[in-house]
Amino acid sequence: MKKSCLIIGTLLWGMSAFAQTTIWKRSGWECRISDKGTLEQIVFKGSQRNDTVPFFHDKSNMGPSFYANMGNGNIKADWIPDGYRSYRATIDGVECRLTYKEWKGQPAMEVILENKGNVPFQPVKAGLKLGIDTYMDKYPDWFGKYFPTLMMNEKTHFYGYLQTPSGHTLGVVSPQPVASWSVDYNLGYQDPAPHWFMGHRIESLNLDLMNALPLPQHCPQDLWILKQGERKTWTIAFVDINTPGEFEETIHKVAGVPMIRMPQTVYQPKETATFEVLAAAPTVEVTDSEGKLQKVTVKSKSGHVKEVSCMLPSVGLYTVKVTDGDKQSQGVLSAHASWEWTMERAREGALKYHQKATSHIESWYGFHSSFIAARYFPEKQLDEALRSRFDYLFGLLHDRTKMVPLYHASRIQNTSGTIGLLVDKYEAYGDVEDLKKASRLADWLMNTWQRKDGAYVNHNTVYTSVIYVAKSMLELTLVERELGKTESVWKEAADRHYASAKRAIDQLVASQGDFETEGELTFEDGMVSCSALQIGMLALMQQDEKERKHYTDAMLQILNSHDCLTQLRVPDARRRGGTMRYWEAQYDVQMLPNMFNSPHGWSGWRAYATYYAYLLTGEERWLKETFNAMGAFSNLIDFRTGDLRWAFVVDPYLKVKQACSADTHVTEDSLSFGNPHPELYDTREFVIGEQYVNMISDWQTVNTQDNDVHELFKCIGETMLTNAFVVERPDGEVIGYNCRVTRQGNKLTVKANEKQIVNLHCNLRKAYTVSFNGKTQDLKQSYLGWAFGKDIYL
Numbered sequence: 001m002k003k004s005c006l007i008i009g010t011l012l013w014g015m016s017a018f019a020q021t022t023i024w025k026r027s028g029w030e031c032r033i034s035d036k037g038t039l040e041q042i043v044f045k046g047s048q049r050n051d052t053v054p055f056f057h058d059k060s061n062m063g064p065s066f067y068a069n070m071g072n073g074n075i076k077a078d079w080i081p082d083g084y085r086s087y088r089a090t091i092d093g094v095e096c097r098l099t100y101k102e103w104k105g106q107p108a109m110e111v112i113l114e115n116k117g118n119v120p121f122q123p124v125k126a127g128l129k130l131g132i133d134t135y136m137d138k139y140p141d142w143f144g145k146y147f148p149t150l151m152m153n154e155k156t157h158f159y160g161y162l163q164t165p166s167g168h169t170l171g172v173v174s175p176q177p178v179a180s181w182s183v184d185y186n187l188g189y190q191d192p193a194p195h196w197f198m199g200h201r202i203e204s205l206n207l208d209l210m211n212a213l214p215l216p217q218h219c220p221q222d223l224w225i226l227k228q229g230e231r232k233t234w235t236i237a238f239v240d241i242n243t244p245g246e247f248e249e250t251i252h253k254v255a256g257v258p259m260i261r262m263p264q265t266v267y268q269p270k271e272t273a274t275f276e277v278l279a280a281a282p283t284v285e286v287t288d289s290e291g292k293l294q295k296v297t298v299k300s301k302s303g304h305v306k307e308v309s310c311m312l313p314s315v316g317l318y319t320v321k322v323t324d325g326d327k328q329s330q331g332v333l334s335a336h337a338s339w340e341w342t343m344e345r346a347r348e349g350a351l352k353y354h355q356k357a358t359s360h361i362e363s364w365y366g367f368h369s370s371f372i373a374a375r376y377f378p379e380k381q382l383d384e385a386l387r388s389r390f391d392y393l394f395g396l397l398h399d400r401t402k403m404v405p406l407y408h409a410s411r412i413q414n415t416s417g418t419i420g421l422l423v424d425k426y427e428a429y430g431d432v433e434d435l436k437k438a439s440r441l442a443d444w445l446m447n448t449w450q451r452k453d454g455a456y457v458n459h460n461t462v463y464t465s466v467i468y469v470a471k472s473m474l475e476l477t478l479v480e481r482e483l484g485k486t487e488s489v490w491k492e493a494a495d496r497h498y499a500s501a502k503r504a505i506d507q508l509v510a511s512q513g514d515f516e517t518e519g520e521l522t523f524e525d526g527m528v529s530c531s532a533l534q535i536g537m538l539a540l541m542q543q544d545e546k547e548r549k550h551y552t553d554a555m556l557q558i559l560n561s562h563d564c565l566t567q568l569r570v571p572d573a574r575r576r577g578g579t580m581r582y583w584e585a586q587y588d589v590q591m592l593p594n595m596f597n598s599p600h601g602w603s604g605w606r607a608y609a610t611y612y613a614y615l616l617t618g619e620e621r622w623l624k625e626t627f628n629a630m631g632a633f634s635n636l637i638d639f640r641t642g643d644l645r646w647a648f649v650v651d652p653y654l655k656v657k658q659a660c661s662a663d664t665h666v667t668e669d670s671l672s673f674g675n676p677h678p679e680l681y682d683t684r685e686f687v688i689g690e691q692y693v694n695m696i697s698d699w700q701t702v703n704t705q706d707n708d709v710h711e712l713f714k715c716i717g718e719t720m721l722t723n724a725f726v727v728e729r730p731d732g733e734v735i736g737y738n739c740r741v742t743r744q745g746n747k748l749t750v751k752a753n754e755k756q757i758v759n760l761h762c763n764l765r766k767a768y769t770v771s772f773n774g775k776t777q778d779l780k781q782s783y784l785g786w787a788f789g790k791d792i793y794l
Helices: 003-017 244-255 340-353 367-376 382-397 413-428 432-450 470-484 489-513 525-540 547-566 601-618 620-634 704-719
Strands: 023-024 029-033 039-045 050-054 065-069 074-077 085-090 094-103 105-116 125-129 147-153 158-163 168-175 182-190 195-210 231-241 260-261 270-278 283-286 298-301 307-312 314-322 326-335 645-649 654-659 683-688 691-694 723-728 734-737 737-746 748-754 759-764 767-773 773-778 783-788
Touching: 023 094, 023 723, 029 105, 065 094, 074 085, 074 723, 094 231, 125 182, 147 182, 147 195, 147 547, 158 244, 158 547, 158 620, 168 244, 195 231, 231 244, 231 645, 244 260, 244 270, 260 283, 260 326, 270 326, 283 307, 307 314, 307 326, 340 367, 340 382, 340 704, 367 382, 367 413, 367 704, 382 413, 413 432, 413 470, 432 470, 432 489, 470 525, 489 525, 489 547, 525 547, 525 601, 547 601, 601 704, 620 704, 620 723, 645 704, 723 737, 723 748, 759 767, 767 783, 773 783
Parallel strands: 723 759, 748 767
Antiparallel strands: 023 029, 029 039, 039 050, 065 074, 065 125, 085 094, 094 105, 105 231, 125 195, 147 158, 158 168, 168 231, 182 195, 260 270, 270 307, 283 314, 298 307, 314 326, 645 691, 654 683, 723 734, 734 737, 737 748, 759 783, 767 773
């Protein structure tokens, strides 16, 4: 009788404890655990600020929750109380026990998986839906939501961080290996029914403790099976990161795992790469793409910080492996091919991967690469083929008499983008008729689709930052101004197009981050970066210092909020500077489901903004971000074969479905409208992870948008192709980007890395005499600007 009462009393206590929110406090943080066993929020408390990490409260996304995918979709199990701050759940004979515990001063979870079934457990994936609120659906709420910016699986441990647009950063770390990670997305819309396109919002970040193979080689390779009676244990901690710059140091200090800190990820061949390793007694190896070891020098810097240097002898990717005791971390460095070689290969790609006349300018975006390459590196036969191809497509899409688009006129990014292409074509070939077409299209656009408040719109939606309508108008303005020096008709055109673009950009500034965009509203990569870049470009065109500062401050505020969407700390040159875009594969290369494409063509939008930010402020951070991004962009061209790829996929494991047959109703020479769903064609299923994805426009005839990759080469053309940069750092060191600098006292001799580099930008603290390309100038102290040559965008 006494035993029965004791059992009943224990059960009633458990039910009572589980029926209310539990407040779990320690010095510096507080967690609220719901009556379902999931987290409601974590509050990190500091002397100067409190950071609240929100968790989903709806049943479908709340977490941490145990889930598994056995091949037919996700299964999620409810928690059953199993002691104080401890819960258990079972799926397919595998029990998951979760206990909230403090670990090294941090709020953490101990997670145990035990196979209590009669057969081995081999899921596609199984682990935890973390439940952190990542759903960015409206302004201004999205400023407090946590975007999964970086997740890294190593063979021996896991680390990563989530970040809000307002700058709060949450680290996640496990001293045990985690097989993979994944993200669940919302569904978007059917077109045509019953075929679904994916949405633009993230519903869940998952830590996949177990995952089927194949996985990238740096991931654990033995977490695909849990045998009968086997159990595995993980500790997963949430860590408050004071500032993003302290991420590696904080994770290393808390978890004791080796961290690689790479401020610069891309270098010239034969240049010495330097980076830091945070570890107690590390062994560092650097190998080239053939597996050949490179000579490495490791020097102690301070505490556990080691400075590593290694010369990168030739173009290619180099794997960095750091071993510290029983822990191992990896990274990737790059020695980039010349910008000349890169642009020439991009031009070849523009011909191989057909430019098509469709409802989306992305499908004829390759002409940017072709015209920029033709301007600097003419190849008569190739250039003529691409030039005539543009003229053919332009004729299909436009009324040449009225000079207006014939189809989908409200998609104003098609017209503004074509204006930019015509400017590039004019600069390559000098045919003023191209500029006349651009000018007439600009008049039509501003007279038809510009609202009274200045915004460029598609009916009732602001489209100024869908691609970058105002930047295209300013690109035209700059060329018109040159002709306007001698012809009044061009001066008048430049004045009205500048005024139009300025009104649109002023509307962006006035919006205070409450922007609009195409498709489903979210804190959208392009909406934010295109707003920043256009404001920055206008700032550069201001002569009045007060106006210049007004636009610069507005741009920097937006650009800083965009950090959470960008790979700014990943020690991987293939990805550094890529923006975390995730719904383009379905349209671009007819591949499902959603996945992080980073870099993707639209990653170039942030890179324009960081380039402008450097020119405006002189802060080397922005130049380094731009340069790293350009290296990642250039690697979309295979350094071995010269072939163009579409994007790099960041996710470690994706079971994808891709169209594999061409549309038989059109050819690449036909008009093609809309977004044809991948499942309208023959498809194949296969697994991808952390890899480049190929183009498809060489064989798919219908509208596909993989040629948006050429935005990256347009960006290289503007920022790096013809420009070199000299920077004097606060400690007096003088360094060069795209050039080599020799210093003798107060004299600097600068030699460009490539022959087409004819502009030199200097950012100097002291007064110097600078020689470049056979010319010499005396520059005063605190000099920031173009010392030789002149970039048209200034």
